[in-house]
Amino acid sequence: MSSESRSPWEGELVARARDGDHDAFGELVRTHADRAYAIAMRMTGRPADAQDVVQESMIAAWQHLDAFTGGSSFNTWLTRIVINRCHNHRRGARFEAPLDAVDEGHDGLRLGGEWAGGPESAVIARARLAAVQEAILGLPFDQRAALVLHTVAGCSHAESAKTLGISEAAARVRVHRARAALVERLRDWR
């Protein structure tokens, strides 16, 4: 899944959306919602936050389409907004009263497939995945963003660099550091 893949009609959709065409923008939202949500989910760790981030990002994209110059793909541009929103969301969350009820049963870790070892090993596997998500959340924001773009969104280092506005070398280093930190955390957890 390359962030630079462009459908031939994407430019047309963007142009129509910029002119206020809701249906054209809806098509763009539909095309990019899953990827944006997957990134937001791993960046924030919570479906409620991920939904907020995607909603805010899409609405910001709608409101600021004029600023999209076509210098990158729409996907790259939107992903940059999503990452920025994840950053703001995390900072903003500290000022909000906790709404604990939102979290119940919504940790976002759904396991597909059958677990041969029965329910107990499924529970253990789920706990391990939750621990990984926690470890990812514990990474510094810059490292987390680089790691999520590379491993979840499938961006090359060059694509991540473009999205994050940094050099390709810097993107590579952030992913390396993120992995090293994750390995350390997961080793401690074991």
Place this chain on the structure above:
Amino acid sequence: MECGADYDALVAQVAERRAPAPEAAAHQHACPHCRAAIAELEELWAPVSTLTGEQVRAPAGLVESIMARVRELPRHSSYAVLAGDGPGATRIAGRVVGAIARRAALGVPGVTAAVGGGPRRRDVMSGEGTAVAVSGSHVVVEVALVVAFGAPVLDVAAQVRAAVIEHVSRLTDLTATAVDVSVVDLEERPDGR
């Protein structure tokens, strides 16, 4: 590492499931340090690969909720004004009230996705829309919901209305004079999310 191999390179090799260069492969095959390190890394990294490889899809109805909000955007004023002792005014962005409403709605059992509209300030004295702030600030909130299939829609809507009014009042001191609830979709996935 003791054998001179680069540990970070081993981490990258395991994380990317990449075959090492022939020379490194020959070394790793013979080196107990490298074999032990790779075995440990593969075990540590397995759940990371599982998690990051999971197919995460946007919840059903999210796109519709977003578009409902986008279509309504021009109708909403962007700020409500809170009464205060001053000096200075306290303004609260409509999207903040929307976010509070969404979160309140998501706390109601049976709601699987929600999007909150911004507030429209109303002059409670005249009962008409007005641009003038009055002593109390009143908002009308619109919330679009996706409800789990099987949940009683009217009950859910009523609970959402109550929850939104309570949360908006408690967190912002604004009074939600009306909460318009739109159920835009039903979530039919068997896992209940």
